[in-house]
Amino acid sequence: MDTNQYLEIFIDESKEHLQAMSEHLLELEKDPENIATVNEIFRSAHTLKGMSATMGYEDLANLTHKLENVLDAIRNQQLSVSVEIMDTVFSSVDDLEAMVEDIAAGGDGKRDVAAIVEKLLVIEQGESAASAEAPEALSASQSTGTLSYDEFEWTVINQSKEQGFTCLEISVSLRADCVLKAARVFMVFEVLEKCGEVIKSFPSSDQLEEEKFDETFTVTLITKEPANDIEDKIKKVSEVEQIQVTEITAVPQPEAEPVPEPPVSTSVQMEPVQEASKKQPVELEKRESKSPKPAASNKTIRVNIERLDILMNLFEELVIDRGRLESISAELNHNELNETVEHMSRISGDLQNIILNMRMVPVETVFNRFPKLVRQLSRDLGKQINLEIIGAETELDRTVIDEIGDPLVHLIRNAGDHGIEMPEARLSKSKPAEGTIKLKAYHSGNHVFIEIEDDGAGINKDRVLQKALDKGIVTEEQALGMTDRQIFELIMASGFSTAEVISDLSGRGVGLDVVKTTIESLGGSITIDSAEGAGSIFSIQLPLTLSIISVMLVEVEQEKYAIPLSSIIETAIVKKEDIMKAHNQQVIDFRGKVVPLLFLKDIFSVPHKEQEDRFYSVVLVRKGEKMAGLVVDSFIGQQEVVLKSLGNYLSNVFAISGATILGDGQVALIVDCNALIK
Amino acid sequence: MSETIASETVKVIAFQLVDKEYALPVHQVYSIEKLMHITRVPGTVPFVKGVINLRGVVTPIIDLRSRFGLSDEQYDDSTRIIIASIDDIEVGLVVDGANDVLDIPVDAIEPQPEVVGSLGDEYITGVAKLEKRLLIMLSLQKIFK
Numbered sequence: 001m002d003t004n005q006y007l008e009i010f011i012d013e014s015k016e017h018l019q020a021m022s023e024h025l026l027e028l029e030k031d032p033e034n035i036a037t038v039n040e041i042f043r044s045a046h047t048l049k050g051m052s053a054t055m056g057y058e059d060l061a062n063l064t065h066k067l068e069n070v071l072d073a074i075r076n077q078q079l080s081v082s083v084e085i086m087d088t089v090f091s092s093v094d095d096l097e098a099m100v101e102d103i104a105a106g107g108d109g110k111r112d113v114a115a116i117v118e119k120l121l122v123i124e125q126g127e128s129a130a131s132a133e134a135p136e137a138l139s140a141s142q143s144t145g146t147l148s149y150d151e152f153e154w155t156v157i158n159q160s161k162e163q164g165f166t167c168l169e170i171s172v173s174l175r176a177d178c179v180l181k182a183a184r185v186f187m188v189f190e191v192l193e194k195c196g197e198v199i200k201s202f203p204s205s206d207q208l209e210e211e212k213f214d215e216t217f218t219v220t221l222i223t224k225e226p227a228n229d230i231e232d233k234i235k236k237v238s239e240v241e242q243i244q245v246t247e248i249t250a251v252p253q254p255e256a257e258p259v260p261e262p263p264v265s266t267s268v269q270m271e272p273v274q275e276a277s278k279k280q281p282v283e284l285e286k287r288e289s290k291s292p293k294p295a296a297s298n299k300t301i302r303v304n305i306e307r308l309d310i311l312m313n314l315f316e317e318l319v320i321d322r323g324r325l326e327s328i329s330a331e332l333n334h335n336e337l338n339e340t341v342e343h344m345s346r347i348s349g350d351l352q353n354i355i356l357n358m359r360m361v362p363v364e365t366v367f368n369r370f371p372k373l374v375r376q377l378s379r380d381l382g383k384q385i386n387l388e389i390i391g392a393e394t395e396l397d398r399t400v401i402d403e404i405g406d407p408l409v410h411l412i413r414n415a416g417d418h419g420i421e422m423p424e425a426r427l428s429k430s431k432p433a434e435g436t437i438k439l440k441a442y443h444s445g446n447h448v449f450i451e452i453e454d455d456g457a458g459i460n461k462d463r464v465l466q467k468a469l470d471k472g473i474v475t476e477e478q479a480l481g482m483t484d485r486q487i488f489e490l491i492m493a494s495g496f497s498t499a500e501v502i503s504d505l506s507g508r509g510v511g512l513d514v515v516k517t518t519i520e521s522l523g524g525s526i527t528i529d530s531a532e533g534a535g536s537i538f539s540i541q542l543p544l545t546l547s548i549i550s551v552m553l554v555e556v557e558q559e560k561y562a563i564p565l566s567s568i569i570e571t572a573i574v575k576k577e578d579i580m581k582a583h584n585q586q587v588i589d590f591r592g593k594v595v596p597l598l599f600l601k602d603i604f605s606v607p608h609k610e611q612e613d614r615f616y617s618v619v620l621v622r623k624g625e626k627m628a629g630l631v632v633d634s635f636i637g638q639q640e641v642v643l644k645s646l647g648n649y650l651s652n653v654f655a656i657s658g659a660t661i662l663g664d665g666q667v668a669l670i671v672d673c674n675a676l677i678k
Numbered sequence: 679m680s681e682t683i684a685s686e687t688v689k690v691i692a693f694q695l696v697d698k699e700y701a702l703p704v705h706q707v708y709s710i711e712k713l714m715h716i717t718r719v720p721g722t723v724p725f726v727k728g729v730i731n732l733r734g735v736v737t738p739i740i741d742l743r744s745r746f747g748l749s750d751e752q753y754d755d756s757t758r759i760i761i762a763s764i765d766d767i768e769v770g771l772v773v774d775g776a777n778d779v780l781d782i783p784v785d786a787i788e789p790q791p792e793v794v795g796s797l798g799d800e801y802i803t804g805v806a807k808l809e810k811r812l813l814i815m816l817s818l819q820k821i822f823k
Contacts, residue, residue: 317734559718604720646719646729648767649738649822654721659729659736667717667729667736 007103010055012302014100017044019368021093025086026371032081039244042071048096050232057109060099066120067092073124076246087379088119090372149200149220156199157248160222165196166247168227171218172234173242181211187237189219195230196223215241220248305398308359312547315355316642319548322348323639323663352548352640360395363441363450366405367392370412370439377416384423384434385416394441396448400542403522404450407515411452411538412437414512419456419536429533431455447524447566448544453537459530461487471496485625488528488536492516520674523549523566525623549643551660551670553636554619556600557608560668561632562641562660567673569620569627571635576614588629590620597629598676603655623677630676643670687781690806692813693760694775696748701780701806701813708761708768710776713753730770732761739770745821746801764818771821780813782806787815 021044028037045068052060067089073079095116103109149157157167170192174184185208192198200220203213223230227245234243322345329341367389378385396404420426420435427433438453461484468474468490474482490496492512519526523543530536543549543566551562552571572590579586579597586597597618601608618629641660646653657672690701691710711732716739718728725744729736739759743750756775761768787804801820806813 320734606720644736646736647738647769649769650719650722650726650729653719656719656721659717661731661734661736665731666715667731669717669719669729 010051011104017048018097020044022372029086038075042075059111059113060109063113066117069124070120085123092116165222165224168221169246169248171244173216175239175241178239182209184239188234191233192221195225196221319642320661327663359398361398361401362393362395364392383420385420386434386436388438391441407518410511410515415452415454419454421457448542450540451537455535458532458534458536459488464490488530547643551641552638554632555634555636556632557606559606562668562670563619567621569622572618574616574618595627595629597631599631621673623674626677628677686784690780690782692778692780693773694777695742695773699813701815706762706818708763711759713757737768737770741772762818
């Protein structure tokens with residue numbers, strides 16, 4: 001069977017299910033008694049198993065199957081949630097994730113899962129030992145099923161069991177918006193009656209026919225078919241939201257034995273049915289994928305990200321032409337043309353907002369893997385760490401989202417490893433034993449801020465400074481004039497690590513400088529605030545989007561350059577007399593601050609005639625706390641431009657971060673202010 | 679007989695540079711453009727003239743004369759930009775003029791003789807003799823280096 005066309009759907013949905021599993025597992029850990037959570041996990045695992053088996057990923061299906069068995073035991077309360085079980089389940093979910101990643105990367109999803117399968121089996125066997133005792137412990141009225149049966153029904157159940165049948169209690173939920181409930185019930189019954197015999201239903205069949213029930217009804221079925229097959233068959237009925245199949249094992253007769261596993265195919269006449277069910281697994285998968293979606297959520301459609309990228313590219317072309325139209329109409333100065341162009345500009349501005357918004361993804365997609373990370377972290381370090389996530393719904397452009405994951409992982413590990421103290425140390429400082437890492441995201445202006453805050457030890461300023469001096473990162477003179485923030489930022493310099501014991505968790509100080517570079521390459525910045533003993537805050541500032549930016553166009557001789565507005569503080573005209581010299585550097589006094597002047601002419605070696613100006617046009621730009629004045633010939637104005645790369649051939653040009661196409665069709669280079677300020 | 683010869687030819691784009699004719703395989707050539715505004719990119723090697731807006735794509739431009747160390751000349755009406763690409767790299771080459779699209783029999787291409795004018799032999803893959811014309815076959819990989 002050609003499964004390629006379903007591969008993408010498979011990968012997307014597997015990831016969703018794995019994510020759901022992780023989330024619910026974390027919930028379960030907090031509230032181990034909550035069977036509803038187990039059910040959620042089980043459902044995800046089950047769907048995943050079905051999908052991966054259909055797609056032919058046997059290792060994936062196999063591991064999921066074992067996982068499912070353990071979950072089933074928990075669900076049926078034959079097994080209670082313990083730390084060991086949770087650890088095993090978590091690590092098997094990790095394995096599953098790795099496999100799905102492998103498949104997504106074009107691999108075959110194979111992975112050595114023998115060890116983890118072994119562990120799951122041990123747990124499961126522990127369960128079966130427990131379940132062997134279970135029937136004795138249960139009283140007559142406490143069957144695993146939710147329906148109660150009278151004596152006659154019990155006799156039927158027991159007799160059929162002796163003949164090798166299984167007794168299943170099937171609970172079917174229809175979708176809330178189902179119109180023809182009676183018809184669906186009829187269809188479900190028809191399916192069931194083909195597989196075996198329905199001995200009881202709740203509500204009664206009369207009531208079901210009259211639609212006198214909410215969404216859920218329960219039937220008891222005696223059959224020779226495995227529970228999973230039946231479940232799958234019922235799922236083929238439209239508008240079925242959810243199915244839960246429980247095997248009735250506890251029988252109110254002391255001599256009853258645990259029911260043996262139903263054989264896969266027991267009789268000849270059963271086989272065609274099973275084959276039929278195997279022939280349509282892909283269709284089934286599609287339906288399954290639709291059914292678990294909550295009906296109440298927003299109306300959404302799934303659009304391939306590539307299409308959005310194409311749309312974005314097309315729109316970029318439009319923005320360029322818009323710029324061209326604007327400059328033409330400004331030249332012609334024709335009233336009606338001006339009006340039309342203005343109107344078009346407004347509409348395309350709205351359009352731009354919508355398209356950019358479409359590419360926005362909530363940071364949740366990055367944040368949601370952190371609870372598990374922190375859990376693992378606290379176990380590995382023997383610390384108690386609580387992760388608080390605020391503003392997970394904050395949206396960021398997809399291009400930024402793709403890049404921001406790794407730096408955040410690093411910062412969180414860093415906070416857990418170096419920030420939060422051991423529980424004893426915390427208690428002795430009269431802090432709660434449990435440390436807190438707060439991950440917060442919010443919008444402000446054209447930027448998104450992400451803060452990682454911990455209530456740990458904070459940064460020891462003197463130690464950082466001493467270390468930086470020892471390692472020659474700063475000189476004595478530099479150290480004297482540094483602000484607290486500048487000192488904290490030293491920990492992001494390469495070749496720096498303050499942890500007394502180097503752990504394999506947060507590296508040897510090689511990571512934080514990478515974090516810094518990554519964030520800066522995204523056009524963002526990172527700052528550190530810290531109070532010793534009270535904790536630290538790492539704040540990351542990121543642009544909302546990377547593809548369309550606002551710039552200030554300036555002219556240098558015949559050439560035009562674009563300076564990103566995000567770096568600009570303001571523009572000024574400076575008299576020649578106001579320029580001072582410090583060492584070999586020309587500086588100006590800007591609002592009480594000494595700001596060095598950089599002549600773009602010289603930096604970009606623009607061919608120019610010697611001429612003396614009495615006034616200089618200066619663009620004041622900043623990088624973090626530092627400032628510089630860029631001297632240009634004239635300001636042209638502010639414009640929204642589409643950021644383009646210079647191509648693969650010119651990959652590393654000094655102080656140029658890219659190019660853009662102006663209204664007149666010419667290319668203007670975008671100045672990288674970060675590179676200009678040391 | 680004529681059929682077998684026809685099947686063993688390579689299609690090339692022939693262009694002029696100073697007094698010689700050069701050629702690039704047609705599959706490496708994306709388009710031929712008239713001269714347009716070139717935006718200088720500071721801080722690059724001298725033979726990179728800058729970038730152009732090629733229908734919305736910012737494309738770097740190499741001046742082949744200065745790449746080969748030939749004499750500089752003012753661009754004129756016959757100056758063309760040949761947009762060529764290999765391995766994801768797309769670059770425009772400034773040449774004196776684009777002459778022809780030719781089919782060259784494979785056996786007419788010879789390894790380059792010992793002396794081929796002033797042009798360093800490192801850019802050349804071979805020389806094609808075609809009646810009275812002499813075409814110098816270029817290697818893009820080496821030009822882009």
